Amino acid sequence: MKAVRIIEPFKVECIDVPKPEPKEGQALLKIEAAGICGSDIGAFRGTNNLVSYPRIIGHELAGTIVSIPENNPKGFKVGDRVVAEPYMFCGHCYPCRIGRTNCCTDMHTLGVHTDGGMCEYFCHPANMLVKIPDGMTWEQAAMAEPLTISLHGIHRAQLKAGEYCAVIGAGPIGLAAAMAAQAYGAHGILIDIVQERLDFAKNSVGIEYIINSAKEDAAARIREITNGDMAQVVVECSGANPAIRSALVDYVSHAGRITLTGWPKKETSLPTDLITKKEVDIRGGRNSAGEFEEALDLIHTRRVDMEKMLTKTVTADEAPATIVDIEKNPGNYMKVVVKF
């Protein structure tokens, strides 16, 4: 079967590998669509120190069940259309025991710590599959995973209707967070330093407010938009150190909440006295837990229309050249889905 594999940084190939055999408790999936994520590009660049090589990438997976144990917990049958929850947790550490499996102390994410599913057939635990609504396209289903990340960030901040939600970073994660915030009845304020991404968010996706923080005084704009209150919620989705600092210093309201979803490469220094003074809740947001059903429903009902950010669909054979091009020209792409 075909698989998209990174041999070592800056070397990617579509190769032929043996079809896997399901182990106990696993389903065999015919993968139909796999999204290319920023972390797959990070694996290609060699900038993600969690990735070891060679590595089959891919964790945004949608497919058809080819085989599955009888009496599987969710009652799936051969032929069912599903997405795979890609965060392989241990099940017995403290966060796992309290249901926060997304921040397991021994997390193995597909395509990062262990081979992923950008291949024709893939084995996955039967209890980590989620059914796709009838009529949903494979591309839509493959884009549920990034939406779960964004939703998790919003849930961690306990966003409510009517609040102002500033989202930093207009990449797929931030854009989906701003769309989800608006689906929750909040006012989306999307901040980035790349005007094209902001224009796309405003004109093609319908995000209420956009701010280019490289050109405008973002804090002043937020003050104006919120009638002086500032943003009750900030979801940080850029991973840029100055943006993380601005979330606390410049954008969040007193009594506000911040989720740090973006994954910075270096540490950020913060004036912690402001956390006390503003009484801000700052929370991390890693992966997602139990958020796939909601993401699929939001996509299916088009309350969060992820298809708007689909740049293109490619075949497995075209995937390596596409990955090389995304790495060189990231500005030309939002989301690419590989169809098998």
Ligand SMILES: NC(=O)c1ccc[n+]([C@@H]2O[C@H](COP(=O)([O-])OP(=O)(O)OC[C@H]3O[C@@H](n4cnc5c(N)ncnc54)[C@H](O)[C@@H]3O)[C@@H](O)[C@H]2O)c1
């Ligand atoms: N917590 C998690 O589980 C999780 C999961 C997936 C991705 N991530 C992280 O989320 C972040 C976003 O992912 P993505 O795929 O959308 O990435 P992306 O690179 O496509 O988007 C990041 C955006 O941030 C913008 N940006 C950079 N510096 C900025 C600054 N100083 N101010 C404002 N905007 C700035 C960039 O122009 C870009 O549009 C990354 O840090 C990624 O590692 C975290």
Ligand SMILES: [Zn+2]
């Ligand atoms: Zn992803």
Ligand SMILES: [Zn+2]
């Ligand atoms: Zn665990």
